[in-house]
Amino acid sequence: MDFSFSEEQTLLKDSVSRFVHNDYEFAARQKLVKSELGYSRDHWRTFAELGWLGVPFAEKDGGYGGGPLETMLLMEEFGKGLVVEPYVPTVLLAGALLRIAGKSAQKERYLPRIIDGSLQAAFAFAEPQGRFNLADLTTTAKKDGEDWLLEGYKCVVLNGPSADLLVVSARTTGAQRARTGVSLFLVDASAAGVSRRDYPTVDALRASEITFENVRLGKDAVLGRVGRALPVIEQAIDEATLAIGAEAVGCMEVLYKATVEYCKTREQFGQPIGKFQVLQHRMVDMFMEYEQSKSLMYMAAMRMAEGYGDEAKKAVSAFKVQVGKSGRFVGQNAVQLHGGMGMTDELNVGHYFKRLTTVDTLFGNVDHHLRRFGSL
Amino acid sequence: MDFSFSEEQTLLKDSVSRFVHNDYEFAARQKLVKSELGYSRDHWRTFAELGWLGVPFAEKDGGYGGGPLETMLLMEEFGKGLVVEPYVPTVLLAGALLRIAGKSAQKERYLPRIIDGSLQAAFAFAEPQGRFNLADLTTTAKKDGEDWLLEGYKCVVLNGPSADLLVVSARTTGAQRARTGVSLFLVDASAAGVSRRDYPTVDALRASEITFENVRLGKDAVLGRVGRALPVIEQAIDEATLAIGAEAVGCMEVLYKATVEYCKTREQFGQPIGKFQVLQHRMVDMFMEYEQSKSLMYMAAMRMAEGYGDEAKKAVSAFKVQVGKSGRFVGQNAVQLHGGMGMTDELNVGHYFKRLTTVDTLFGNVDHHLRRFGSL
Amino acid sequence: MNLELDAADRDFQAEVRAFIDAHWPDAARAQARDTVAREGRPSVVERAWFDALVARGWSVPHWPAAHGGANWSPTQHYIWARETAHADCPEMSPFGSRMLAPVLYTWGSPAQQAAHLPPIREARITWCQGYSEPGAGSDLASLTTRAVRDGDHYVVNGAKTWTSGAHHADWMFCLVRTDPHARKKQEGISFLLIDMRSPGIEIRPILILGEQHTVNGVTLNDVRVPLANRVGEENRGWTYAKGLLTHERTGIAGVARSQVALRRLRYLALANGLDDDDVFATKLDELEIELLALEMTELRTLATVEGGGAPGPESSILKIKGTEIAQRIDDLVIEALGYYALPYPAPQLIDNEGPIGPMNAVPAIRGMLYGRAASIFGGSNEIQKNIIAKAVLGL
């Protein structure tokens, strides 16, 4: 058993932490989210220069050679700063699918551009009827000679507005919820037949509803094996789940500490409100939720690092359940204990709360992962 | 809408309250539960003299002509005193079955003896495999000429040790859990083939495991219609559920008030512990649980008084869910806030806690009634 | 004891339903349900509804009959609240009709009553409440906005915050400090009516979680307020303000609103593939039971009041449980929506292109965010529990 970080891991963590601390103060972040793009291309270039966009990719593919532990460290720090740059959709979702299932030619074509920051990507997997079931697909791809014709509708595609490349899950055979018959396609976002409706999300990210009408794709658009993509999708989603969970742990740390600080200084009825025992115990509960989440974050990351299998899936689901519950508790009570101030848009507290709410939903909420945990 | 009690109802409530207050102090009750019998025959005679044993029976049957509201008032007061006399099994279970389903001859034979206190009875319905499903029966009764032969095993039969008369549910036709094919039989406790193992329960009542081996019963032993007894059983159990729920409300009132009093006087760290805000809010929560339970008690009693149907069943289940949760919360926290004293056998607090724990289980726990509520 | 409405109340219920059917058409209902609630002046259909209320004498039913109230029994008020909530009828702004009016008809001068009660009753004038100040949150009485006499005026300087609807309001009722040397901080406070067009008033929007604009910061710089606009005696304002806090209990639990919300949640769950989900169904059933209990608790309070008594201890539960249940429903709505809890387009985008996802996804997330205020504003739930501990349990 070993809970320590390597020197390289510590360097990575420190460099992200420094960036968040020095270059990502809340006011600047708020300007970004109100901009047309919704994030900063300059920051994205910085990420590329510091090697962060290559963290999960193998050195032979031009990456940093990191794994779940490195992603965890980076995302936890991102969480502390509520970083809005589309790291998850581009690097951790589309990037992971290419990393896991891509043929050499596909990797060579896309990974360097992800790593150097010149390509934005998104993973279009969710459908309105499918809830959190990754196999529940009405989007279809049908053979037409050598080509494929893609037809369907994807909802809440994160980073949809910026994405150059879309990775799309579609059914090539089988019934609507069958585990086999699911395939992945690489689609140029500007291809004929692709139309988007873009919007911000409640946590100030950007997403799209995307319609695919008779989109013609060449055979090299297939990512991985035809009809066998579900396990690949599951792995990518589990990696991303660990990542946003780590982000949530970062959010919770900021929130419980900010609440403690606020309650030490805010006076009511002639004393700091932190002297009220009920609020003290509430903050102790927030602290405990944070620590328990952090514990399962370590477990999930270590299990994922050991190799992807049932143990890892189970650990990720356990972590996601904990983060969902703890995040709700910590977020709601941070707002509550900040009183009116916690309700305002100008204070950062409410924004962490919104991100925690979103993290609970993303990639399956508490109930979903509880059921998955029990079934594994 | 009318939340007031009639003069007669108030008189009944006051008379039970007076008895509990004057004749049922905790020390005397503790002597009773340690006696061989486990309760007081003198008290039982008093109940008969005051007319309480006839409360739910029609005036033409020699009863008081009361209904769910009267039973509720009486049981709530019993709850405050942790009364151990077997009112529920004799009057409210066996009595209700006779009242609802009995032929004139059966009522004439048994009801006067229940009402005058000379007959003790029990309802043997639960079986080890059946959990809270009243229709899940492996006990069978088979025709043998004009007679019936009863065969099977019943568990946790309340008042089994004292009962002269057993009402027994048994399957006469159909599959183990079928809603039809359930019948009721009146069985003399001393009949050949009936054997018992007696024991105390955790809340200091008495119960038995009862084996029926080839017990021969005459045709007049059938209570109600052969194969159609389930609705009758459900009604009797619902009436009894309302009754023990009301008892639990009485328990909760005693507990929250006792806890408030204790915390006002008990000093720690130089002040009454009732000055600690965390304990204050805990007691507020206890108080709220009590009030919410009381509200649903009124609702359930009024719905039952309007007539037995789905509305009434739903209200009883809602009440039982509330009582199960509130009882656990109030009981556990009364013990917690009394500290070490709450853990002792000598203080009454722990005994109320034990009774509340039992009430949660009896006639179906929170999960059972939640499911029933949702299905109605 | 029984739960049935008596014949007279059943007649009243029928009358209310007929009135709603006549004046609040189905189309208005559907729109109220599926769009984001808007702040500010009533829309055309809302205006028509308020006019119908005024014509019928039902716009301020809880006022004394002399001032235009309807003389209803508590049960009638309960029926009214339930029926209008279930039909999604618009509510009059509470600041004038429920918060200021009782102060005016109890302690206001005849001139003040004549000037201000009719426009409130007719929903022609909107009010905002100037109580909270930066720095004095739950500890309301430590307010510092100063009013100094200058001839027949007060000159008011200070700042108010969390002022709901200040940006739409014609008038503000306001607590100000007139005696900074009073022995107790509660004793130097006066109650003023301030015209929002007065020079020296500045309004700064405070955006609430999710960029919603309902509350404001209000600065008062040398605002001149005629002495005639002081309600009651000088330095007794706290008594008036505090009096009205206990004045109004009906509806504080929000039972009818939560019933409507829970019904919609069940529909939403069905529409989102949760119909077979026992675990989710259990959560809904648990909530429904809690809500039933709360409704009965409210009815018990009503019955006491109807019998001429003061509300019993059970009434103190209403706000705490009411907000807990409402917030829990909001949370479950988010759970039910799945990914469609995320989109948060600007209202104009919805107007132009229609909603994203199911019809009520957007009001839902907005409602959840704003709903967090319910346990904070108007005396946080922690403060409520302090009050129960002291007043009910004697701790």
Add this chain to the structure above:
Amino acid sequence: MNLELDAADRDFQAEVRAFIDAHWPDAARAQARDTVAREGRPSVVERAWFDALVARGWSVPHWPAAHGGANWSPTQHYIWARETAHADCPEMSPFGSRMLAPVLYTWGSPAQQAAHLPPIREARITWCQGYSEPGAGSDLASLTTRAVRDGDHYVVNGAKTWTSGAHHADWMFCLVRTDPHARKKQEGISFLLIDMRSPGIEIRPILILGEQHTVNGVTLNDVRVPLANRVGEENRGWTYAKGLLTHERTGIAGVARSQVALRRLRYLALANGLDDDDVFATKLDELEIELLALEMTELRTLATVEGGGAPGPESSILKIKGTEIAQRIDDLVIEALGYYALPYPAPQLIDNEGPIGPMNAVPAIRGMLYGRAASIFGGSNEIQKNIIAKAVLGL
């Protein structure tokens, strides 16, 4: 970072398992699982187990090696705790081995160490703890039992309460007040070792919920205690007693015990027709996740200690979460048992006629009742949270 045991630890784990297999036979395991735990002297199989421990040098592994400890790393302690809990091995009474011994080997005289440590190590002598007093519950330092010098003895008068195992104990370690005039109440307290056969000691059983006899009231009337039985300096006893509270953290969370209990609960649920019950299954899964989190939190603490650091803030969670989880498991056991949660026959009846209902129904309800003490005794969970608020959050 990784969770795998290294080769040396895996070897150790194998060694422990082999030891358990050799000295704690399956029959003993089954009996430990299915019967009511008994107080007092070890049974024959338990005696054999303790003897094997002593022979192997593993009876007090956490002690310094000089006094017979095993010199294990924190990871080895963790492995030991887990393996023995999963095999239902008996535990040595903690009063001598975990609570008194650290005081003795840190502050005791050579004579005291020589006299008392070996019999504790060999499980030949049992101790009880005389800290709590009637009137001083969580506020331990306000104790009033007086010790007055009389030649080379103290004469002790007073009363102790909640004294676990006093009725079996040979000795009691005890806090007494030697200076009633000390400036702070913590400063006039001394730490005495008292022979329970001394004249003047009276023991009164205090039955715990459900007539269980584990704790006692102990009265001391003119009990004469040699000065040589005082540990350390006079009036410094509080320091010694307090020191040991932070001494021992491993196992405080009861993770292994709760894992065993949860595994049994799953079995019980299956045996009681709950295998298809999604709602119940969800509760078990939620608990399992909480327990996983707690185990990881404990491992993080272990890792810090192993690295030579002081336990981090996360360690303060262990007791609170540990007892919450254990009590929740107890509650679910009662739920799973259904009607068979009710029978409560005297132990003799079970001995004579066998259990009523499933094998472990009776230990279950007894355990649930006694388990309520876990959040009260040894510093209530409320006190624990006060400590975290102050020490960790700086509030």
